[in-house]
Amino acid sequence: MNIALMPLPKPDRQNQFLADHAKLLLDSFASLTGKALIDPTLSAIEQAQQLFEAPFAVLSHNTAPDPIFTYGNQMALQIFGLTWEELTQMPSRLSTEPIHQAERQHLLTMAIRQGYVDDYGGVRITKTGRRFLVEQATVWNLLDEAGHLLGQATLFSHWIFLD
Numbered sequence: 721m722n723i724a725l726m727p728l729p730k731p732d733r734q735n736q737f738l739a740d741h742a743k744l745l746l747d748s749f750a751s752l753t754g755k756a757l758i759d760p761t762l763s764a765i766e767q768a769q770q771l772f773e774a775p776f777a778v779l780s781h782n783t784a785p786d787p788i789f790t791y792g793n794q795m796a797l798q799i800f801g802l803t804w805e806e807l808t809q810m811p812s813r814l815s816t817e818p819i820h821q822a823e824r825q826h827l828l829t830m831a832i833r834q835g836y837v838d839d840y841g842g843v844r845i846t847k848t849g850r851r852f853l854v855e856q857a858t859v860w861n862l863l864d865e866a867g868h869l870l871g872q873a874t875l876f877s878h879w880i881f882l883d
Contacts, residue, residue: 723766725768725776725803726763727790727805727808727809728741728791728808729779729804730804730841731768731769731772731793731818733769735773736765737765737768737772738767738768738772738791739765739767739768741780741790741791742764742768742771742772743764743767743768744862744864744870745757745759745771745778745780745791745862745873746767746769746771748843748860748862748863748873749836749860749873749875751857752835752836752860752861752863753838753858753860755776757778757875758770758774758817759770761828761842763808764780766808768771771793772793772794773793773794774794774795775795775877776795776877777792777793777795777796777799777874777875777876777877777879778791778793778795778796778873778874778875779791779792779793779796779807779812779815779873779874780862780871780872780873780874781812781871781872781873782800782839782870782871783869783870783871786811786813787811787812787813787827787871787872788808788809788810788811788812789807789808789810789811789812789815789875790808791808791866792804792808793809799852799879800815800844800846800847801811801846801848801850801864802846802847805864806847806878813825815844815845816842816844816845820842820843821848823842824842827842827859828859828872831835831859831860831861831872832861832869832872834882835860835861836858836859836860836861837859837860838858839856839857839860840854840855840856840857840858840859841853841854841855841856841857842857844879844881847879850881850882850883851881851882851883852880852881852882853876853880853882854876854878854879855876855879855880856876856878857874857875857876857878858874858875858876859872859873860872860873860875862876867874
């Protein structure tokens, strides 16, 4: 199964900040890392809103042969300089310069094997081509209740623009 074959709408109050997708992100993260990204005592909608408005970047992509971004919170959209519509139509490999795409693919493959990779760093690019270094990122698998891989996600709160 593949998540978000059709682009999801931008999270807002009307669609409950995509609470189902946020739950997938949060539950998979907690299950694999043993840590909570957002206070788990909050309602699903409150968790989804806090995730979308968080001071750190969270992105996810599906399992298509050329994975497409399925989610990016406000911080991720701001850092990459993308609209929701641009992000959710973009292959996730384009977040990296061509010279760094093999390294990125190796990271994703390691995450598939291990469940998650912690303390990753790498260069990414914005919509306008501005380069930035991501530090201390976590990449994890998005798993349904049966353990099937639905996609992958990344979290980072440390980045430095390089130019």
